[in-house]
Amino acid sequence: MKHVTEFKVAIPQPVVDDLKSRLKNTRWPGEAEGSGWNFGTSESYLRGLVNYWLTQYDWREQEAQLNKYPQYIADVHGVKVHFQYIKGTGKNAKPLILTHGWPDSYHRFHKIIPLLTQGEQSFDLVIPSIPGFGFSDKTPMTSEAVADLWKALMTENLGYDKFYAAGGDIGMGVTKALASKYAGVVAGVHFTDVGYPMGQEDPATMTEAEKQFAQFVQQWWYSEGAYAMVHATKPQSIAYGLNDSPAGLAAWVLSFANAGATPELIEPAFGGRDALLTNIMIYWVTQTVATSVRMYKAEAIAQWSGGQPLQKSTVPAGVSVFPREAQFPKEWAERFVNVTSFRKMKEGGHFAALEVPDAFAGELRTFFYSIQ
Template identity: 50%
Template sequence: MKQVQPFSINIPQNILDELQVRLKHTRLPDEKEGSGWEYGANLAYMKDLMHYWEHSYNWREQEAAMNKFSHFTADVKGTQVHFIHEKGKGPNPIPLILTHGWPDSFYRFLKIIPMLTDPEKYGGRAEDSFDVIIPSVPGFGFSEKIALSQGPVADLWASLMTETLGYDRFMAAGGDLGTGVVKELANRYPQHVTAIHLTDVGYPNGTENWAEMSPAEQQFGQYIQHWWMTEGAYNMIQSTKPQTIAYALTDSPSGLAAWFIEKFYTWSACKDNLDSHFSKDELLTNIMIYWVTGTAGSAARMYLEVARSVYMNPAAQPAKRVEVPTAFASFPGDAPVPREWAERQVNLQRHTIMPEGGHFSAWEKPTLYANDIRAFAQSFR
């Protein structure tokens, strides 16, 4: 492996001490009585979360748990990239690179690492194992604090897999912003990407020919348009003026938590009970990855880089169809994507309608997610 250095998460104590001071002096807003989550992050939940963060949460325990995995950093095409690299225990494991989105991180995939590297331990077959590579997208967590659009990230991943780690052929999977990265990776490097697995396939963005879309696709487009108008404020801010929100996210623990927590509530399949779906330790550890690295601002800037390359580009064309074999796992808590839209976007070889789960599927329903990847990969072994 070229230019690879072992990495261990070890945050200086002064950063944690300074956070405790901020948590102690948290100032929360008021709330319209009885509004629940309708106006955004619920005040009662946030009070409970902030109290837990100050008095019960233990970063060092979570840090030690994350360090049980094999972390590395490498200079990839001039960009410092953090990644986990866990080798499969079975014969001839398939290399698999997993790409996270926002507001999650590499932490999204930790539950599925043992399921993919050692499937026999989880009721699968040893010959279905993977070498699992989970990088932090630049601008997120422990990778270099630089914002890139999805195409340049795909270029980094191709170099990481082939030049740095020495894999000539590999699979790729992801969701959210990671979907765009994985699709770009497949389109730019089909000679290296065997197949891809997605939990969304991209959304109508106004560059499509509406007359060519089926009634189901047109209905889906209207759904997405309504979603942007009712749920898309975060995207408009981060796609236009990310620096402005970066001040609050970098300076205020409660501001950062609220900005993220509302998305986990809205986008997951928690059914109005976030605590039943994610533990506070899990949610706070993901938030802490942004806090201790100061990357909330650079992560938000990725949205502007993506917007400039797609929405703000006068020469923008509809997204290129992926011809690499693709699996699409559709979770009920996520957008209701019609099959014909998926087939328009990708070379759909497997379409799984999941019984439960939402946008953070690998985190929410790790067994369902890992099993679907394993089943899809069997035809490529």
């Protein structure tokens, strides 16, 4: 490995003490009677979560779990990139880079690490933190720019001639850019989403299924998409509150999580209450929520500046559509990637690697080992 140093998570105790002080002193705004989750994050739910955070959640135990697998910091063209790197046990383990999204982190994939690194059909897993997130440099950039870093990380820092890639949410954009720009070294890609209609498509070219999908996305955008509009237009305005109040940060993350799940499924969708809080803690202890949301602004500026869209990739692509993810048809995916496998799953949602790790890991193994 070149320009790579070992890393361990070690948060100073004063940071943890300060967190607890802020949680204890949360100024609760009150909520409309009987509003539940209809106005945003339920205060009654959040009060219970904050109490658990204060009295039962153990950061040091979770920190030890984060340090269970090898972690590193790589200097990739001047950008410090944090990543987990776990070698597979198989003789011909396939190198696979997994990219998270927002409002999650590299912790999104912790449950599938043992599932994908054991046995003959195993993988050398590379799980980085996107710049601007977690323990990487606080350098928000576009998905395409992140793809450039990932290609360099895999080929220059880690020395692989070819590799595989998977991701959802923001990780989808990064993975799609990898396939489009670097088909010579990217051997296969996997997605759980492939992007959404934004009103720029010619209806005459869309199938009936695609039109129905576009209508669904438009309705979802009006009811649940405010977070993305804020991130893409006024990220600094929201950053002050999110960086100052852990309860406020949790409320903002939970508001998005609730968009894809009924209230009783929020914690399972994140892999459980501790996993949910650990994900939030990664933003809190690194103070990267501001730079994470600023990535949306970077993407918007790139789009507004009239840059050329990426060409459809020729790299073999597997697509797994989980039932609580937006249900796009195969022909929509085929507009962007070379779909060679398209499967509808029986359970799971936006954070499938956390919620249904066995099913998600199975999809990755089955697809990537079906291609060269």
